[in-house]
Amino acid sequence: xxxxxxxxxxxxxxxxxxxxxxxxxxxxxxYSYKFAGxxxxxxxxxxxxxxxxxxxxxxxxxxxxxTNILEESGNREPxxxxxxxxxxxxxxxxxxxxxNYSIGSKVRxxxxxxxxxFVPWTNVSKDLVDHWSxxxxxxxxxxxxxxxxxxxxxxxxxxxxxxxxxxxxEYNYSDIRVVSGDYLKISTLSLTYEFKSEIxxxxxxxxxxxxxxxxxxxxxxxSKLKGQTPQQSGFSExxxxxxxxxxxxxxxxx
Numbered sequence: 001x002x003x004x005x006x007x008x009x010x011x012x013x014x015x016x017x018x019x020x021x022x023x024x025x026x027x028x029x030x031y032s033y034k035f036a037g038x039x040x041x042x043x044x045x046x047x048x049x050x051x052x053x054x055x056x057x058x059x060x061x062x063x064x065x066x067t068n069i070l071e072e073s074g075n076r077e078p079x080x081x082x083x084x085x086x087x088x089x090x091x092x093x094x095x096x097x098x099x100n101y102s103i104g105s106k107v108r109x110x111x112x113x114x115x116x117x118f119v120p121w122t123n124v125s126k127d128l129v130d131h132w133s134x135x136x137x138x139x140x141x142x143x144x145x146x147x148x149x150x151x152x153x154x155x156x157x158x159x160x161x162x163x164x165x166x167x168x169x170e171y172n173y174s175d176i177r178v179v180s181g182d183y184l185k186i187s188t189l190s191l192t193y194e195f196k197s198e199i200x201x202x203x204x205x206x207x208x209x210x211x212x213x214x215x216x217x218x219x220x221x222x223s224k225l226k227g228q229t230p231q232q233s234g235f236s237e238x239x240x241x242x243x244x245x246x247x248x249x250x251x252x253x254x
Contacts, residue, residue, distance in 0.1 A: 008062045012162065015066045016173050018076040022067060028077040030108070031070035033164065035142070035174040043132030043145030045171045049163055051153050058159045069163055073178045079104025083187070092196060098188040105181035107222075107230055112143070112177070113168040127226070142176055144168070183221035183230040189214050207253035216242040 014020035018030030034048040050057050050069050057065055081102040088095045112125050124146075131143040144167075152170065154163040164170040171177070190213035200208055221230045229242065 010063065010066075012062075012066060012164075015070055020066075025072070026075055026077075028075045030073055030076055030106075031066065032073040032108075032173055032175040032178055033069075033170045034071045035171070035176040038132050038138040038142065038144060039148075040135050040138050042148055043137065044148040044150065045144040045167050045174070047167075047170050047174065049154075049170065054157060054160065058157070062161050065161055065163070071175055073108075073175055074106030075104070077105055078102040078181065092194045094192040094194070096188070096190045096192075097186065100185040100187050101183065102230065103182050105230075106178050107181035107225070107228075107232075108173070109177045109179060109225070110228055110232070111172040113146070113172055144171055179222045179224040181221075181230045183219050185219040186217040187215065189217055205252060205254060207251065209251040211249040211251065212246070213249070214244060214246045216244050218244075 010020035015022075015031040018028050021027065022029055036046045036048050038044065039046055057068070060068065081100075083098065083100050085096065085098040087097075110125075112127060114122065114124070127143060128146055130141050132138060132141055132145045132148075148167070150167045152162070152164040152166055154160050155165070164173075190211060192209055192211045195208040195210075200206065219229055231242075
């Protein structure tokens with residue numbers, strides 16, 4: 001987009017989710033908070049979000065504010081994507097493989113903090129096992145102290161549009177939670193054996209074949225996704241992954 005959008009046309013969530021149009025940026029560009037590490041005293045996440053520049057920020061439009069505070073993280077949409085398949089034959093065996101690929105997109109990890117307060121009946125990510133718990137941990141982990149929730153400072157400034165509701169939400173949408181969305185997926189793999197004509201004639205058959213196939217077998221992608229598939233962009237709530245499925249078939253023709 002080459003022209004400047006309306007000054008207050010887009011809200012904060014539009015920039016975080018990649019639905020806002022920004023001058024000079026391709027459609028699908030999304031933004032994130034700039035993570036600056038963990039406070040060594042209490043494990044609170046720290047961000048470069050303009051708290052010391054409030055007098056400057058209050059003079060900005062929403063568009064100017066959010067493009068100033070947030071950092072461009074990449075694009076939700078891939079540069080290249082597609083499908084290709086290969087078939088290999090050897091005697092009576094046939095192996096067919098279908099692959100999907102995507103290159104050039106960025107993916108936001110699913111939210112680590114689901115709410116502001118942890119309660120016993122709430123499920124949480126196992127990544128929280130590695131959270132900050134004592135001074136010095138900030139050098140070996142970037143996961144905040146789960147008890148260090150705080151409302152965002154912008155909520156106290158009535159002259160300023162909300163920059164974030166809390167420090168936990170800032171962390172969920174920070175640049176530290178953005179990874180490559182590139183992947184190569186083995187979508188389908190099938191192995192077929194065609195019985196020889198000698199066997200077919202014995203049983204009066206025109207065709208007899210055994211087939212074993214699998215779907216959603218494996219995805220090569222960033223290890224930082226930790227089970228989240230690249231197709232699950234993180235711009236929505238947690239979804240179930242595509243589970244592998246297997247099929248065994250017997251094809252008989254008389």
